[in-house]
Amino acid sequence: xxxxxxxxxxxxxxxxxxxxxxxxxxxxxxxxxxxxxxxxxxxxxxxxxxxxxxxxxxxxxxxxxxxxxxxxxxxxxxxxxxxxxxxxxxxxxxxxxxxxxxxxxxxxxxxxxxxxxxxxxxxxxxxxxxxxxxxxxxxxxxxxxxxxxxxxxxxxxxxxxxxxxxxxxxxxxxxxxxxxxxxxxxxxxxxxxxxxx
Numbered sequence: 001x002x003x004x005x006x007x008x009x010x011x012x013x014x015x016x017x018x019x020x021x022x023x024x025x026x027x028x029x030x031x032x033x034x035x036x037x038x039x040x041x042x043x044x045x046x047x048x049x050x051x052x053x054x055x056x057x058x059x060x061x062x063x064x065x066x067x068x069x070x071x072x073x074x075x076x077x078x079x080x081x082x083x084x085x086x087x088x089x090x091x092x093x094x095x096x097x098x099x100x101x102x103x104x105x106x107x108x109x110x111x112x113x114x115x116x117x118x119x120x121x122x123x124x125x126x127x128x129x130x131x132x133x134x135x136x137x138x139x140x141x142x143x144x145x146x147x148x149x150x151x152x153x154x155x156x157x158x159x160x161x162x163x164x165x166x167x168x169x170x171x172x173x174x175x176x177x178x179x180x181x182x183x184x185x186x187x188x189x190x191x192x193x194x195x196x197x
Contacts, residue, residue: 004028008035055082064091112150120153120162127153130165139164140174 002015007030018028019036029036054061059068064087074084075092085092100107113124136145145151151165157179166174177183 004032006030006032006035008032008039055084060084062086062088062091064088064095116153120155122153122162127165130162134165138167138170140166140170143167 003012004015004018004026005012006018009032011032013032015028017032017034019033021027021029024030031039055071056068058071060071060074060082061067062069062074067088069088071084073088073090075089076083077085080086087095116122116124116127131151137143138145138151139154145165145167149168152168152171153162154164154166154171154174155162157175174184177187
């Protein structure tokens, strides 16, 4: 009896373990009877789920929690024949929460760059180039960024012109002083006088 290899389980079995198939060069199916049976059962299960996904009365099948649920528990989807989403609202919410938790860093970074683009009309590439041009130093105090958080974009509130990247504390300090050179110089001169006395 000839030994044939199954393409699914990769095991060598007797030809009697394969279905006769005249259309193949070897005269038998490429998958053994056991693997074909599993495949057929899987197809029947999928087909059954497709049938259950239709609305029956005022209930619809959710393929995630494997339950028949009242149609009020589904979202609207105009693209589908039933006009309802394939998953119930509860399962959709859980999946969204899981996705957000998994992709938290990506979402946070995207939100940051979207805000910078909207607020300052500055792209990620332009921001990174500014950081390179400043040699990784705050434009106000000439000190290195400590690596905790992102350098803040400092801009003039009167002209909206970007001045450079700064520490959060430096940026807030200038803002508290009214965002004017006069106020900064006045404080600097006052501190200088007090240091001498």
